[in-house]
Amino acid sequence: MFDSHDGRGIRRFAFGLALLSLTAVSVTAWILSNVRREQEIVARLIQHLPESDLQVAKELSGDLNLQSSLSFLLVLNIVATAIAFALVVRGYLSSERTLRDVRVLSADILASMDVGIITTDKNAVITSTNPSSRELIGLDGDGVGTRLSEIDPQHALLDEICEEITTYHQPIRDRDYCVLRNGHPSTLRAGCTMLHNRHDEQIGMVIHVRDVTEKTLMEERLRRMERYMGLGSLAAGLQHEIKNPLSALSLHIQLLCERLDQESEDAEVAELLDILNTEVRRINDVLDGFRNYASVAELGRAPVDVTFLIEKLIRLLRPQAEHQNVKLVADLPSEMVGMIQADSTRLEQVFLNLAINALAAMPEGGTLRFEIAGENGNVKIAVSDTGAGIPAEIQGQVFDPYFTTRNEGTGMGLALCDKIIRQHDGSIDLQTSDEGTVFTVVLPVGTVESGGAMTERFGAE
Structure with a gap:
């Protein structure tokens, strides 16, 4: 990630300067050697020259001394060049250290980033x-x-x-x-x-x-809370505009049934009135389910032992399970996996809905199994059955409001379970096959801070 062209250029310049310096020193040494040899030759010649030629020899010797002075100046120049070269090398080494420090710092910065x-x-x-x-x-x-x-x-x-x-x-x-x-x-x-x-x-x-998993979940939670707040207002309006007239209608149907029982025993009329009563109750159930789904009431959080909750649920389900020839199996931990901060009534509603759906998937008998385990600071609860499974084409719709495959259902059970679990900052997922279906609920252990504080702020719990 670093451009090293500048470093290579400095190295080339330093190498060239060193080569030039060595060349200059070599040339200087050669010149000095030649001058010294020439001086020795002139000294020997002077010893054998007649006095008439001594003046010319001395002039020649003076010229050689001048060349020696020039050589001395050249040596000084070489020394200065060597000093400059040493400074360049020092600067180069300093820049290398600085570059190395920058690289290390950049690497440390990149290593410390969570991106x-x-x-x-x-x-x-x-x-x-x-x-x-x-x-x-x-x-x-x-x-x-x-x-x-x-x-x-x-x-x-x-x-x-x-x-x-x-x-x-x-x-x-x-x-x-x-x-x-x-x-x-x-x-x-x-x-x-x-x-x-x-x-x-x-x-x-x-x-x-x-x-951005946590951020995405938070944004989804905010959107869900805003939707619940809007649905809460709508539910309040429906309660007033629809349920109140339905209550009056149900009362008058009951009065009509009592009068007809006294005056007539027409079976067809009785059947029609029974259908009216059934449909009115169905509309009431739909409104109640919608009200519960859109409710913005706060959760009553308290420490809850999930193992105790499941044991209580099994005792409640045993009569119906025996009637359907369904075997109840509980794989519970020998030690407490951790207390959760939750609304026990709402959680009981979730696991009861899951158990009822499991029993409905096994009309001819089977096995209903509850498993509890601790995992990464969470409590995982699995509710599995041995029914026929959920068809692939509708698996993505099972948590949608008002989606149901049973004539007697309102389609709000699993949607309400999903809402309650998410209010507890948990998750609910399913796995299904021809051998049965497993619903897995994961809830955090301990006090919920971020999600709870957020939902309380929006008044959606």
Whole structure:
């Protein structure tokens, strides 16, 4: 991620300066050697010259002394060059240390970020990664040299946004996609910008990825609370505009039945009145279910032992289970897995609804199993049956309000379960096959702070 051209240029300059200095020293040494040899030759010649030629010899010797002085000046120049070279080397070493410190600091910054940073070349081949990106994407090693198209298919969006930015040359921000991490669904948010060098030439792309699972859940929770508040107002209006007239209608039907019982025994009229009563009760049930689903009443939180709650539910269900030839099985922990802060009445309603649905899925008998386990600071409760399972085409609708496959149901049971569990900052999921269905509820252990505070603020609990 660092441009090292400047460092290479400094190294070339220092090497050239050193070579020039060595050359100058060599030339100086050669000149000094020649001058010394010439001086020795002149000294020997002077000894054998007649006196008439001594004046010329002395002039020649003076010229040689001048060359020696020039050589001395050249030596001084070489010394000065050597000092300058030493200063250059010192500056170079200092710049290398500074560059190394900057690299270390940059690496530390990238390593400390909770955002994944990935750089690639123009062919979408990874050139660098930071620890967060390796953790989020699940790369083996540093991933350098790997094409984006070769990483986990769950992260195919990263390669797509690189292709898009290569085509349109526009930054891409906030593209969300879902992945499965450690067995749990997570939401990642990715973006991409072009990577330029110091000459403003594009040399690749920079991809940033961060985990926004908690933020997404919070936003979804806010939207749900706003929807519940709107539904609460609507439910209050329906209670006034529909249920009150229905109550009057039910009362008059009852009075009519009493009078007809006294004056006539017409079976057809009695059947029609019975149908009216049944349909009025059905409308009342629908309104009650809608009111409960849209309720904005606060939860009455208190410490709850889920194991005790399930044991109590099993005792309640045993008569009906024996009547249907359904075997009740409880896989309960020998030790307490942790107290949860919850509304026990609402949780009883959730597990009772799940158990009733399980019993309805096994009209000819089977096994209804409850399992409780502690997991990563949560309590996991699984309610499973051995029925025929839920068809694939309707699995995505089972938690929708008013969706039901039974004629006598209102379709609000599972929708209400989903709402209550999410009010407790938990989750509810299902797995189904031809051998049965498993509903898994996960609730946090201890006092709920963030979610509880938020929902109380909006008055939606």
